[in-house]
Amino acid sequence: MRTIALDGAKNLVERSAPDPTAGPGEVCIRVNTVGICGSDIEYYLHNRIGSFIPRGPLVLGHELSGQVVAVGSPVDPSSSSTVPGSGGHGVVVGSRVAIDPSMPCRVCAYCRAGRHNLCTNLKFIGTAATVPHLAGGFAGYVVVPRANCFLMPDDISWGEGACLEPVSVAVHAAVRAGSVAGRRVLVSGGGTIGQFVALVARAFGAAVVAVSDPQQHRREFAVSQGGDFGIDPTQPDDMARVREQTGGFDLVFEASGAAPAVRANLELVNRGGTIVQIGSIAGDVELPLNLVMSKELSIVGSFRYADVYPTSMNLLASRRVDVRPLISATYRFADTPAAFALAAERGNAIKIQVEHDG
Ligand SMILES: [Zn+2]
Ligand SMILES: [Zn+2]
Structure with a gap:
């Protein structure tokens, strides 16, 4: 062959x-x-x-x-x-x-x-x-x-x-979040995995799906696929405006792998919120971990997938995730x-x- x-x-x-x-x-x-x-x-x-x-x-x-x-x-x-x-x-x-x-x-x-x-x-x-x-x-x-x-x-x-494989990565991340339905979701990073996660978050019933990315075409693409907001993380006013409109974010999927985004997520996620780390980060990142204590945040990792393929195929086949x-x-x-x-x-x-x- x-x-x-x-x-x-x-x-x-x-x-x-x-x-x-x-x-x-x-x-x-x-x-x-x-x-x-x-x-x-x-x-x-x-x-x-x-x-x-x-x-x-x-x-x-x-x-x-x-x-x-x-x-x-x-x-x-x-x-x-x-x-x-x-x-x-x-x-x-x-x-x-x-x-x-x-x-x-x-x-x-x-x-x-x-x-x-x-x-x-x-x-x-x-x-x-x-x-x-x-x-x-x-x-x-x-x-x-x-x-x-x-x-x-x-x-x-x-x-x-x-x-099916990248959809499964996103579905596993949603499973790791505990629940998605009714939560206000920020997807940090509009690269390939971020876009799949945004689709899956909608399919799982998120109340709001926002995608933050410095690249305009990625923000626009996410919105064209049903995302509610595209946010430019380099513009603090942009993030503040959307947070005010939505009441903030209860759940953040970190799919950018960018150190500034990882830090910012701890600050911007709502009290009691959840951060799911999917992006792989080059090197170590200094984080304000006191916020994890004072805001009672949950930070969970998501690595590939376990037992989600039947769910992923159902979502693909129904085009609920198109x-x-x-x-x-x-x-x-x-x-x-x-x-x-x-x-x-x-x-x-x-x-x-x-x-x-x-
Ligand atoms: Zn892969
Ligand atoms: Zn084994």
Whole structure:
């Protein structure tokens, strides 16, 4: 099969690799569409994320949809139903599926507590976190457990299916918030994840959804997708005006990863409010933590997702979360390097995807 692998920073090379085969309980999927995630861009730019450094060429891509071409045997049809929240139901050769790229061990203490994203033995396709690296979606085929596959309704496009993973990141953040319904929500940061979170917050019944971002096009985009306010965080008057109009914010999703925003959230969130940290921050940040005490704030982290894929697929399938406008550009497989170059500019594009040929 054809793959496009990262072989050093900004160096994507086309290589051929043996077609993978599905083992017991696994399926082989012909990849149709794969999205470029912020973490893929980090690998692309720096050939590393934190302590994860690829040991040799790395096939990126963990946001993907495709068609099942082989089902490994033996597959016990009832096995997936014993794992709460997992997929695999009705998946046969020919099924159109979107996948969960994470493979928790299902036996460690965290897995047994239902917190699969915190698994100490987690495998994940398309990253250097797993050794040996498991190839991701910038390849003709991927092999994943059948329980990681979620059927796509016929009228949901491959591109929408490939958004199931980032939608799940946003849904998990909403779950971590405790409740969203009726709360006044600020999404701090209007990048890709911030835009997905804003859509999900609306779907979860937020009373107000505001998105703050220094970039005007991101604010305007959020409002065009149903957000109530776009706020320029560099203009204190802008934030003050919206807070006065809404009565402030009870819940803040921090999706900017920007130190000034992280600090400002503690000051602007209402007393008794909740801050969900989703953005990853480069370096340490000094924070006025006395505010956590005096305002009785709750700060919770949100990392990837656990058991939210069925919910995410329901939201996608009903288009209660309509991701179609977020797909900014779709490139052909051979043009993957151009797709990464555009994504790395972090300009007006929200989500860039690559479609395999044929
Ligand atoms: Zn990702
Ligand atoms: Zn585990």
